[in-house]
């Protein structure tokens with residue numbers, strides 16, 4: 001079958017000779033992918049920043065599709081169902097799943113305990129092949145996959161597998177109280193979505209900081225945010241203090257993660273030499289520009305290695321830091337409601353659509369921000385020529 | 394814009410009117426105070442592996458396991474079992490704790506060696522990877538032609554210089 005195949009940093013290919021996935025566990029399902037996206041956090045893998053990203057792996061944690069085969073104990077979904085598949089793989093039974101911390105499941109990743117199982121996200125996140133393929137194995141298919149309502153656009157559905165819940169949770173973890181000033185660092189799809197969701201929690205002012213004008217314009221139009229390009233600011237932290245009457249923002253959201261630009265030392269240590277879990281510039285800015293007693297919410301992805309974080313300021317300012325991978329499954333019912341009521345319109349973020357065959361170009365476009373790309377989706381359906389081999393019954 | 398801007402320049406222009414934002418405040422919850430952690434479990438559940446574990450996926454490939462957990466998870470990924478030199482390094486790396494630099498640095502090293510092994514694997518199957526396509530340069534040609542031509546010219550110059558140097562060296566022998 002056709003699947004994306006990672007060959008090393010900055011090098012991937014659309015490979016027609018990848019093996020079909022198989023049912024390996026009674027709670028597995030096989031899904032024929034209808035849409036998959038390339039995510040900003042896929043770029044961390046693409047750039048070689050996440051340890052144990054093995055050559056030959058297939059990425060893709062944002063996908064939707066049709067169930068074509070189920071394991072013997074599957075009850076909640078059936079062949080033919082069109083489902084959105086949360087990016088986190090969760091068993092639904094362990095101590096953490098019971099707390100609805102589906103992003104922190106303890107039965108999905110043998111390789112590490114800090115991070116749960118994630119589709120197509122290196123062996124550090126469990127060694128699963130992802131959805132940038134024609135077919136994908138979905139473990140614990142009774143727990144994660146959620147049937148796409150008839151009225152929902154498939155482009156909206158694919159955004160509900162990561163971007164929308166992650167942005168929403170970023171705002172939620174900020175503990176926003178009505179009237180609060182929120183600063184979102186990063187105007188990628190998640191940052192833009194986070195900015196949008198801040199209003200739902202009653203924010204009084206939403207500020208977005210990024211280095212690309214086209215993304216800032218998008219954030220302004222889509223999320224009604226005030227936007228600033230940090231390249232035009234002498235010091236983003238001083239700037240935010242000044243715009244908030246010298247107190248700092250009530251809430252800061254880091255929607256950037258490991259590949260933040262804007263600071264030479266962090267770039268060198270985190271991105272070039274890989275001596276820390278990524279460049280932590282955005283996190284520095286968030287910690288330093290939040291008010292005392294404020295809340296910093298982190299959804300940007302960092303590597304497992306230590307990172308230089310101004311922990312002294314965290315202590316002295318009495319900051320609460322909240323961070324997690326989104327618990328997609330937990331948030332979906334509410335978010336589906338918001339999409340239905342037109343409060344969130346996720347598909348607007350998709351600026352590029354490509355066939356899976358052009359996945360290498362897709363990665364390059366995302367990585368170098370070509371053609372004002374915000375979000376790129378690949379339509380596997382374009383590329384399916386042969387009949388599915390599992391349809392044998 | 395400079396940092397000399399006055400705070401007055403940033404007075405909230407909305408004046409508290411959010412009527413044009415659909416859904417404003419719809420999820421506002423005054424009790425959403427993140428400084429108070431939630432507790433959604435019983436005391437029984439904090440005693441370790443007391444949950445009913447899903448059935449074990451048959452372990453018929455090599456799965457590297459963190460030293461910080463007692464078992465292989467009920468379900469695991471089977472994407473790329475460790476093999477070759479990179480695999481040997483990965484096995485060694487997994488002897489260290491997740492909080493250890495030694496573990497992650499070795500994994501990064503194994504990743505780099507894996508890239509070379511990937512080339513060898515391709516060649517051994519008679520497949521010559523099209524690095525131009527794999528690096529997505531078709532997109533560069535489509536959307537950023539100027540840069541594409543610049544880089545291509547630079548690469549050609551460096552390559553030509555390299556060939557000249559090599560052939561020059563050969564003549565001396």
Ligand SMILES: [Zn+2]
Pocket residue numbers: 039040041042061062087162163
């Ligand atoms: Zn994602």
Ligand SMILES: [Zn+2]
Pocket residue numbers: 090091092093094095096097098104105106107
């Ligand atoms: Zn679990």
